[in-house]
Amino acid sequence: MKPTIIQFMPLPDDLVSKLTDHFEVIEVDNLDQETVDKHNEVFQRAVGLIGSGGKVNEALLARMPALKVCSTVSAGYDSYDVQALTRHAAILTNTPGALTETVADAMMALVLCAARNIPAMDQWVKTGGWHTAPEQLPLAIDVHHKKMGIIGMGRIGLALAKRAHHGFGMEIIYNARKPHKNAEQEVNAHYASVDELLTQADFVCVVLPLTDETHHLISHAQFDQMKESAILINAGRGPVVDEEALIAALKAKKIYGAGLDVFEKEPLVGSSELTTLPNVVTLPHIGSATHETRYAMKRDGVQNLILGLQGSLTENIINPEALKA
Numbered sequence: 001m002k003p004t005i006i007q008f009m010p011l012p013d014d015l016v017s018k019l020t021d022h023f024e025v026i027e028v029d030n031l032d033q034e035t036v037d038k039h040n041e042v043f044q045r046a047v048g049l050i051g052s053g054g055k056v057n058e059a060l061l062a063r064m065p066a067l068k069v070c071s072t073v074s075a076g077y078d079s080y081d082v083q084a085l086t087r088h089a090a091i092l093t094n095t096p097g098a099l100t101e102t103v104a105d106a107m108m109a110l111v112l113c114a115a116r117n118i119p120a121m122d123q124w125v126k127t128g129g130w131h132t133a134p135e136q137l138p139l140a141i142d143v144h145h146k147k148m149g150i151i152g153m154g155r156i157g158l159a160l161a162k163r164a165h166h167g168f169g170m171e172i173i174y175n176a177r178k179p180h181k182n183a184e185q186e187v188n189a190h191y192a193s194v195d196e197l198l199t200q201a202d203f204v205c206v207v208l209p210l211t212d213e214t215h216h217l218i219s220h221a222q223f224d225q226m227k228e229s230a231i232l233i234n235a236g237r238g239p240v241v242d243e244e245a246l247i248a249a250l251k252a253k254k255i256y257g258a259g260l261d262v263f264e265k266e267p268l269v270g271s272s273e274l275t276t277l278p279n280v281v282t283l284p285h286i287g288s289a290t291h292e293t294r295y296a297m298k299r300d301g302v303q304n305l306i307l308g309l310q311g312s313l314t315e316n317i318i319n320p321e322a323l324k325a
Helices: 013-020 033-038 040-045 058-062 082-087 097-116 118-126 155-168 181-186 194-200 220-225 243-251 291-310
Strands: 004-007 024-027 048-051 069-072 091-093 147-151 171-175 203-206 231-234 257-260 280-282
Touching: 004 013, 004 040, 013 024, 013 291, 033 040, 048 291, 058 082, 069 291, 082 091, 091 291, 097 118, 097 155, 097 203, 097 231, 097 257, 097 280, 097 291, 147 155, 147 194, 155 171, 155 181, 155 203, 171 194, 194 220, 220 243, 243 257
Parallel strands: 004 024, 004 048, 048 069, 069 091, 147 171, 147 203, 203 231, 231 257, 257 280
Antiparallel strands: none
16 A cells, blocks of 8 residues: 555646655645544545645644655745654655745846836826826836845845846845855855845845744844835745834835835735835735746655655755654
């Protein structure tokens, strides 16, 4: 009998076929308690779990004593209790490589849209502003040859830096846990403290995961340090930026604007002032949302699960210590 895995998100037929070559695949709608109760016997025997958007915590793991590999079809893993997975000797895998270039594209788009007022200008034309009040066309700010500060120089940070430097002649400064040799060699990037970066950058681009250390890393004090002409771009994790502080800074014109693909609470509530402020560009967390990238993420998630359960996975493991456990 083939080992059982649980699939809790839709996958393309060709990828499901890859899984069924190795496993008995049981598809469920979600990981809610009602679903687990309904499929209790399946969860009890499942050795693998693949999907995204579900909460994997101690309560769920207690219902999955046979679990060995949990494959999230995403780069982030905020909803996974990594310590609990490690205690249960289950590895967590993710798919960071598949979305690097696409998220960098989206971040550069936010830079351009926020600086050049693209969404507002689109509406200005569509609502007749060009005809009725052409003299009221608001001016924007340049992107080319400005200074971009990147907080978090990982795969996406470097891909963004390449676009900005080679495509727009931008100077790159960055902050990371340690100096990034590739960034310094490929785009002549200069390491800076967060304080230095905030005071110097025309565009402050945040590409950080959410941890205890990064929660509200950008708050009131940090906005006070930024230039009045600066634009904040966040496509990492919403809670890295204190939204209350961001709204206050935008309303007081302490910064020029913001481009956001992530928020403290998602979906963004309609009552949030971020939905009405004219100097904010908002996207619905779609940094990786292209046909090609979403397929590649699912493909990598399937590959992670297969190799993980075969004991031959060597990359994309969040908690390798679980292998020792």
